[in-house]
Amino acid sequence: MTVLLETQSVSKNFGALRATREVSFKLEEGARHALIGPNGAGKTTFINLLTGVLPPNSGKVLLKDRDITQMAQAERVKLGIARTFQINRLFRGLSVLENVYMAVAERVGAAPKMLTPAGAQRDVIDESMQLLESLKLADIAHHTIVGLPYGRQRLVELAITLGLKPEVLLLDEPAAGVPSAESHIILDAIDALPKTIGVLIIDHDMDLVFRFAKRITVLVRGAIFAEGTPKEIGANPDVRAVYLGQATQHG
Amino acid sequence: MSATDLQNHPAARALAQRHRLRVWEGLPWLLALACYFAFPRYLGFGTEILITVLFAISLDLALGYAGIVTLGHAAFFGAGAYTVGMLAKNGIWTEPITGLLLGAAVAGLIGFLSGLVLLRTAGLTLLMLTLCFMGLLEESANMGADFTGGFDGLDSLPIKPIVGMFEFDVLYSKTQYLYVLAVLFVCFVFTRTLVYSPFGHSLTGIRENTLRMHAVGAPVERRLVICYTISAAIAGIAGALWAQANAYVNLSTLGLDRAATVLIILVLGGYGRLYGAFVGAFVYMMLEHFLSKLYPEAWQLGLGLLLVVIALFARGGILGIGEELRRRFRGWRNKP
Amino acid sequence: MIFGIDVISTLLGGVAAGMVLFIVSVGLSVTMGLMGFVNLAHGGFAMIGGYLIVLAMNRLGMPFVAALAIGFVVVAAVSTIFERLLYSRLYRATELDQVLFTIGLVFMMIASVTLAVGPETQPLTLPTWLQGQINLGFISYRTYSIVLIAVGTVIMLGLWLGFERTRMGAQIRAAVDNRRMAESLGINITRLFTLVFAFGSGMAALGGGLGAEFLGLDPQYPLKYLVIFLIVVAVGGLGRITGVFYASLIIGVVDFALKKYLPQGGTVFIYGMTILLLLWRPQGLFGKST
Ligand SMILES: Nc1ncnc2c1ncn2[C@@H]1O[C@H](COP(=O)(O)OP(=O)(O)O)[C@@H](O)[C@H]1O
Ligand SMILES: [Mg+2]
Numbered sequence: 001m002t003v004l005l006e007t008q009s010v011s012k013n014f015g016a017l018r019a020t021r022e023v024s025f026k027l028e029e030g031a032r033h034a035l036i037g038p039n040g041a042g043k044t045t046f047i048n049l050l051t052g053v054l055p056p057n058s059g060k061v062l063l064k065d066r067d068i069t070q071m072a073q074a075e076r077v078k079l080g081i082a083r084t085f086q087i088n089r090l091f092r093g094l095s096v097l098e099n100v101y102m103a104v105a106e107r108v109g110a111a112p113k114m115l116t117p118a119g120a121q122r123d124v125i126d127e128s129m130q131l132l133e134s135l136k137l138a139d140i141a142h143h144t145i146v147g148l149p150y151g152r153q154r155l156v157e158l159a160i161t162l163g164l165k166p167e168v169l170l171l172d173e174p175a176a177g178v179p180s181a182e183s184h185i186i187l188d189a190i191d192a193l194p195k196t197i198g199v200l201i202i203d204h205d206m207d208l209v210f211r212f213a214k215r216i217t218v219l220v221r222g223a224i225f226a227e228g229t230p231k232e233i234g235a236n237p238d239v240r241a242v243y244l245g246q247a248t249q250h251g
Numbered sequence: 252m253s254a255t256d257l258q259n260h261p262a263a264r265a266l267a268q269r270h271r272l273r274v275w276e277g278l279p280w281l282l283a284l285a286c287y288f289a290f291p292r293y294l295g296f297g298t299e300i301l302i303t304v305l306f307a308i309s310l311d312l313a314l315g316y317a318g319i320v321t322l323g324h325a326a327f328f329g330a331g332a333y334t335v336g337m338l339a340k341n342g343i344w345t346e347p348i349t350g351l352l353l354g355a356a357v358a359g360l361i362g363f364l365s366g367l368v369l370l371r372t373a374g375l376t377l378l379m380l381t382l383c384f385m386g387l388l389e390e391s392a393n394m395g396a397d398f399t400g401g402f403d404g405l406d407s408l409p410i411k412p413i414v415g416m417f418e419f420d421v422l423y424s425k426t427q428y429l430y431v432l433a434v435l436f437v438c439f440v441f442t443r444t445l446v447y448s449p450f451g452h453s454l455t456g457i458r459e460n461t462l463r464m465h466a467v468g469a470p471v472e473r474r475l476v477i478c479y480t481i482s483a484a485i486a487g488i489a490g491a492l493w494a495q496a497n498a499y500v501n502l503s504t505l506g507l508d509r510a511a512t513v514l515i516i517l518v519l520g521g522y523g524r525l526y527g528a529f530v531g532a533f534v535y536m537m538l539e540h541f542l543s544k545l546y547p548e549a550w551q552l553g554l555g556l557l558l559v560v561i562a563l564f565a566r567g568g569i570l571g572i573g574e575e576l577r578r579r580f581r582g583w584r585n586k587p
Numbered sequence: 588m589i590f591g592i593d594v595i596s597t598l599l600g601g602v603a604a605g606m607v608l609f610i611v612s613v614g615l616s617v618t619m620g621l622m623g624f625v626n627l628a629h630g631g632f633a634m635i636g637g638y639l640i641v642l643a644m645n646r647l648g649m650p651f652v653a654a655l656a657i658g659f660v661v662v663a664a665v666s667t668i669f670e671r672l673l674y675s676r677l678y679r680a681t682e683l684d685q686v687l688f689t690i691g692l693v694f695m696m697i698a699s700v701t702l703a704v705g706p707e708t709q710p711l712t713l714p715t716w717l718q719g720q721i722n723l724g725f726i727s728y729r730t731y732s733i734v735l736i737a738v739g740t741v742i743m744l745g746l747w748l749g750f751e752r753t754r755m756g757a758q759i760r761a762a763v764d765n766r767r768m769a770e771s772l773g774i775n776i777t778r779l780f781t782l783v784f785a786f787g788s789g790m791a792a793l794g795g796g797l798g799a800e801f802l803g804l805d806p807q808y809p810l811k812y813l814v815i816f817l818i819v820v821a822v823g824g825l826g827r828i829t830g831v832f833y834a835s836l837i838i839g840v841v842d843f844a845l846k847k848y849l850p851q852g853g854t855v856f857i858y859g860m861t862i863l864l865l866l867w868r869p870q871g872l873f874g875k876s877t
Contacts, residue, residue, distance in 0.1 A: 077468030142262035552698035558691025
């Protein structure tokens with residue numbers, strides 16, 4: 001299996017706080033990988049290091065063996081890394097369709113065009129609409145984000161990211177805030193993606209994690225605590241002690 | 252839904268037709284032309300309004316669409332005005348239309364170079380930087396008296412007739428009015444095209460959520476610099492028109508007063524709406540024209556109050572209030 | 588030796604001017620740092636304070652020190668009302684809204700003062716004990732400037748002690764550094780905002796009165812000095828008392844020296860340096876990097 005995304009002993013400090021400690025991690029082609037850990041473990045920070053939102057204090061980030069540690073966010077996106085945010089980052093004054101349009105136009109290279117109307121890019125509009133349809137969002141495509149229920153906004157967040165047709169997909173708690181009756185939409189959408197895409201998902205919902213993941217990494221206080229198949233992780237008494245027990249209590 | 256259903260989806264149709272011309276969009280131009288015939292004695296004032304509209308449109312592009320909060324936009328207005336003024340005063344270049352292009356080029360270049368460094372910052376720092384940068388230009392113009400005329404500025408600029416035929420009209424500004432109206436129209440059509448383009452859409456994205464724009468792979472800084480450069484060039488054209496129409500330039504083209512005024516005008520009309528510039532400039536300048544000489548304090552007090560009210564309650568300005576009223580009216584009419 | 592005296596007198600003049608800048612700007616720095624509020628009307632509170640103080644002296648014959656106290660108290664009280672009724676609605680608003688709102692306030696302040704008092708400059712007549720020169724041994728200098736330096740230093744020390752040694756100071760520092768954390772520690776942010784705002788505006792009033800003698804006092808004051816107050820705050824770093832102090836002194840001295848030796852290019856120099864500084868360190872000379 002080829003490795004898509006890799007970190008070599010990356011660390012990130014916020015002042016005295018060591019949010020990421022020498023994490024070496026691999027995400028393979030076709031991976032369905034889950035990253036779990038208690039709140040404040042540094043999961044989001046790790047995603048921020050992968051996507052270039054934050055620069056690491058030390059260590060390297062590699063994409064298909066190419067060092068991208070210094071690369072800006074947007075360039076990484078062009079190379080196929082896309083993510084959702086734990087807290088929605090949407091264009092709140094625009095319609096759902098216009099939100100997705102933004103991502104698709106950027107990917108197909110239509111966004112820099114100045115002298116033709118955005119509405120004339122039929123291919124971009126059509127693709128955006130199909131994506132919304134696949135996420136059961138087509139019926140609200142003309143709604144402005146501001147008035148939508150949070151669960152719907154979460155799905156738009158996912159739609160924008162899928163509009164980038166990534167090779168590496170990083171999902172930061174995509175199901176948080178989505179009514180449980182709708183969380184299957186997220187898994188269905190991921191199932192429908194090409195099998196070669198590497199997906200890393202962060203979530204606290206253990207049912208979802210164990211249904212989805214073929215591999216699980218447990219992060220505790222910024223460092224990798226354990227890694228293995230769901231079975232191994234589920235059977236690991238230390239993991240149960242620090243995390244799983246806690247999570248079940250949360251419900 | 253089938254593929255054709257999706258294509259005919261109201262959201263898709265709305266987006267596909269977003270840029271279409273509405274009937275009422277002819278109105279401002281018809282009114283402007285009507286004023287030419289109806290108020291031949293006020294065309295000097297009318298010219299001033301039209302120039303302000305153009306300046307406000309340039310600010311709308313940067314502030315209303317891309318969300319660049321600047322207090323220093325007069326830097327570019329002044330750059331265009333002084334380019335025309337200094338070239339004409341020294342007899343280097345007096346042809347008006349190419350003069351506009353030169354003004355646009357100089358202002359655009361300054362916008363590009365300053366944008367390249369300034370737009371890496373945001374928020375309060377950016378606000379301060381735009382303010383200081385404008386101050387720097389103003390003081391330089393004040394100091395370089397040999398070239399700029401210093402505090403007094405440059406007057407009696409010799410500007411050639413437009414296309415060699417139409418002399419500038421010192422007394423009634425008839426030529427100026429039509430000339431400025433024509434330039435405004437061209438610039439407006441260009442700006443309108445731009446804001447409805449995918450590029451313009453991505454500017455809106457930067458305004459709405461910069462971090463997300465990075466995350467969809469948009470080269471945010473480059474887009475902002477391009478937008479700022481275009482905006483500066485249009486502001487430069489407005490300044491160049493001002494210098495040509497008045498046949499003088501002075502420090503007032505570069506000052507905080509002008510920068511604050513254009514900001515107020517845009518916000519009053521409604522920013523991020525293209526036509527806010529028209530409404531704002533017209534309302535503001537009419538009020539100022541008729542109130543500020545008679546009751547200067549009352550004018551200032553009222554203006555202050557207006558700004559406070561807009562900031563607290565009516566962020567969309569006059570056009571925003573209009574939209575709100577229309578929506579309420581519709582809701583009320585549609586009630587069973 | 589003449590040269591040395593010249594340098595010292597320039598320094599003293601600059602430091603005295605810097606002290607006034609500090610007294611006016613310190614409130615602006617703390618409110619901006621604490622609340623992230625772009626308050627362009629801060630100079631307006633300084634102006635209103637200045638007017639109260641000067642008018643109390645000129646029309647009511649009040650002594651200088653008493654007038655200063657009255658100016659501080661009245662402006663602090665009035666600004667509390669402003670903060671509760673108006674400013675607090677815009678804490679979460681965009682910078683643009685804050686800018687518009689405070690420009691609007693400035694216009695209203697200017698117009699009100701013009702209507703109430705008139706557009707002309709209000710002269711400040713110093714009490715006799717502050718007039719004339721004082722002999723410092725090595726140099727004889729204007730008494731008032733020396734007094735300003737002493738007053739500014741005392742205020743600085745007082746604020747610094749208050750910031751470093753009191754519970755409230757610790758709360759403010761915590762809130763400047765990390766507002767959410769401070770809130771989760773149970774600090775009453777709303778009350779803190781109001782107190783800091785009132786106190787900062789009161790200080791501005793004091794500065795308006797103390798500086799009236801050489802900054803002048805007319806209705807255009809808040810706009811005339813807007814940029815320089817902002818520069819002081821930006822250079823000093825938001826919410827840093829010592830930062831504002833050093834920045835005020837630097838800018839006071841540089842401005843004073845440039846006006847004396849290079850009357851033409853002075854302002855260009857200050858603008859240019861500020862731009863370069865902010866590009867190099869957006870958080871200001873003394874601000875913490877994030
Ligand atoms: N930008 C930041 N500045 C300072 N501290 C941060 C920042 N981002 C995260 N942290 C801290 O780093 C730790 C890890 O946070 P995060 O990565 O969000 O955890 P998780 O996603 O696992 O819940 C937390 O203690 C958090 O407060
Ligand atoms: Mg997280």
